[in-house]
Amino acid sequence: MVGFFKINGMKYEEIIEKYGTGIKQVAYSYVKDRHIAEDITQETFLRCFTKRKTFKGKSALHTWLYRIAINLSKDHLKTAYRTHVTVDDNLAHTENTQAPSAEQVAMNRFKEGNLTNYILDLPIDYREIIILYYFKEFNTREISEMLELPEGTVKSRLRRSKELLKDEVNEDER
Structure with a gap:
């Protein structure tokens, strides 16, 4: 069947x-x-x-x-x-x-040089947008339909998630 x-x-x-x-x-x-x-x-x-x-x-x-x-x-x-x-x-x-300290986690990420770890550590609302947009190459309208969100919300979360990633990378470089 x-x-x-x-x-x-x-x-x-x-x-x-x-x-x-x-x-x-x-x-x-x-x-x-x-x-x-x-x-x-x-x-x-x-x-x-x-x-x-x-x-x-x-x-x-x-x-x-x-x-x-x-x-x-x-x-x-x-x-x-x-x-x-x-x-x-x-x-x-x-x-x-004891959980690893934030500094230990950041050093591990920096050593690995892997952006994926930064993405996976984002809050889910931002992580899902980044993955669907950049890795799965859906446009904001398609993501809006999938997540049942207004397209403006998708765009603002995409912008915010990029800011969070940039802040994390910059923080680890210090």
Whole structure:
């Protein structure tokens, strides 16, 4: 049955082949865990198949798929946050682990010379815009549709995220 499934003239397998890597990268940008990003990618394509009748073609196929992946990623973060807070509350009295200082984190990033780390440390509202705009090459209108935000908000978040990145890089250079 899956082999006969088509949407916008593309077979299900072609959709996975064309969009799989990009969706996994976007999911990873939210959850920062490769295995969870792979699970979200699989769930995205499962929903693509099971909810295919809800796709009306008002937006591009990739916009719909990325919207599914973004929603699944955000849902995971909400669930993970609740679990994380509960676990942390219980462990707070039993473990005394030191997190690396801000200076250590900055030095590690500077040594790695990797802009990706700066991007992944941005607040999610800014990170998602940077990744969709620069790495996935969506325009502000498409991002607006995906994130269900006014286009002006997308543009201002894009500008603000660039400012935050610049500040971080400049801070590490001092």
